[in-house]
Amino acid sequence: DGGITQSPKYLFRKEGQNVTLSCEQNLNHDAMYWYRQDPGQGLRLIYYSQIVNDFQKGDIAEGYSVSREKKESFPLTVTSAQKNPTAFYLCASSPGRGVSYEQYFGPGTRLTVT
Amino acid sequence: SQQGEEDPQALSIQEGENATMNCSYKTSINNLQWYRQNSGRGLVHLILIRSNEREKHSGRLRVTLDTSKKSSSLLITASRAADTASYFCATDTGNQFYFGTGTSLTVIP
Numbered sequence: 001d002g003g004i005t006q007s008p009k010y011l012f013r014k015e016g017q018n019v020t021l022s023c024e025q026n027l028n029h030d031a032m033y034w035y036r037q038d039p040g041q042g043l044r045l046i047y048y049s050q051i052v053n054d055f056q057k058g059d060i061a062e063g064y065s066v067s068r069e070k071k072e073s074f075p076l077t078v079t080s081a082q083k084n085p086t087a088f089y090l091c092a093s094s095p096g097r098g099v100s101y102e103q104y105f106g107p108g109t110r111l112t113v114t
Numbered sequence: 115s116q117q118g119e120e121d122p123q124a125l126s127i128q129e130g131e132n133a134t135m136n137c138s139y140k141t142s143i144n145n146l147q148w149y150r151q152n153s154g155r156g157l158v159h160l161i162l163i164r165s166n167e168r169e170k171h172s173g174r175l176r177v178t179l180d181t182s183k184k185s186s187s188l189l190i191t192a193s194r195a196a197d198t199a200s201y202f203c204a205t206d207t208g209n210q211f212y213f214g215t216g217t218s219l220t221v222i223p
Contacts, residue, residue: 103149
């Protein structure tokens with residue numbers, strides 16, 4: 001069963017703690033993406049990676065970090081430096097190294113920081 | 115911001131009616147894509163239209179693209195209750211994707 005998995009579905013953390021969101025894909029896709037979605041809003045790009053061991057900042061990278069040590073995995077760490085971390089986080093992948101491909105999305109992780 | 119803007123923000127129709135939503139964007143694009151998101155879920159790709167195409171069909175979906183006006187429309191014909199979702203356009207500038215703010219569609223049975 002191919003696809004993108006994100007875990008956990010819901011995550012609760014205290015303010016000041018770092019938290020890592022998991023994203024795994026078995027589609028053999030080169031590119032992977034992390035987006036943030038706030039209520040009633042569109043998606044905003046946090047980070048993307050077009051190849052293993054390389055990643056680029058998106059529009060709202062401050063307070064986040066990523067790694068891409070394996071093709072199938074692209075974890076996102078929300079650090080304590082992120083001012084407003086409570087949001088719905090979506091991971092996606094696409095077949096090509098460019099962006100002229102459709103993106104396949106995971107089910108998302110809803111992070112609540114109190 | 116290069117983010118697309120969907121219009122209307124919310125749309126409520128009766129089952130069987132057609133639903134039209136529009137997307138406007140600001141810069142030149144390579145392609146434009148439409149996605150659907152059911153409440154609290156990930157996005158699902160619906161259709162991709164390239165900058166040299168004017169119209170594309172997929173089942174009950176019809177997408178148009180007018181690059182001179184920097185706008186696109188998504189038409190869902192003969193809507194069903196299961197079409198209730200948020201719909202987003204995403205523009206590809208060749209370097210990055212930009213998602214719009216979405217249209218929330220409610221189809222009343």
